[in-house]
Amino acid sequence: MSARAKARKAAVDLLFAADLRGKEPSLEDLDLLGRENRDYTKSLIDGVKEHRDRIDSLIHTYAQDWDKDRLPAVDRNILRVAIYELLWGSLDHSIAISEAVSLAELLSTEKSAKFINGLLARISGLAATLPR
Numbered sequence: 787m788s789a790r791a792k793a794r795k796a797a798v799d800l801l802f803a804a805d806l807r808g809k810e811p812s813l814e815d816l817d818l819l820g821r822e823n824r825d826y827t828k829s830l831i832d833g834v835k836e837h838r839d840r841i842d843s844l845i846h847t848y849a850q851d852w853d854k855d856r857l858p859a860v861d862r863n864i865l866r867v868a869i870y871e872l873l874w875g876s877l878d879h880s881i882a883i884s885e886a887v888s889l890a891e892l893l894s895t896e897k898s899a900k901f902i903n904g905l906l907a908r909i910s911g912l913a914a915t916l917p918r
Contacts, residue, residue, distance in 0.1 A: 793826035794867060794885055800831060801863040833870045841869045848908050861898045864889050868906055872913055879910040
């Protein structure tokens with residue numbers, strides 16, 4: 787797993803844990819990470835925090851027949867990181883989607899991976915027209 791993939795997984799892990807606690811990820815949580823992951827992980831978490839309302843709105847809009855609160859917390863946080871990378875990051879869309887699907891396969895279910903792939907593909911296709 788590349789350093790960026792590890793950072794992405796760490797961001798999902800920290801966002802997931804914070805989501806379950808009903809709190810924002812803390813700096814103490816970031817301090818538990820290795821040096822190579824910290825900077826990119828922090829940038830992902832900060833980006834998700836800054837754009838969370840917009841990201842969650844996109845999840846709600848494009849997750850056909852799914853309410854954001856019905857999504858498994860791990861899937862919701864994989865989507866948050868991926869949508870942040872799609873809309874505000876510099877990563878190629880196909881890589882951002884592939885990384886999110888890989889995380890879903892690792893952390894969630896096969897059905898989740900397919901769902902995440904489809905939702906992100908829809909958002910990616912509309913990314914140029916979406917307000918940021």
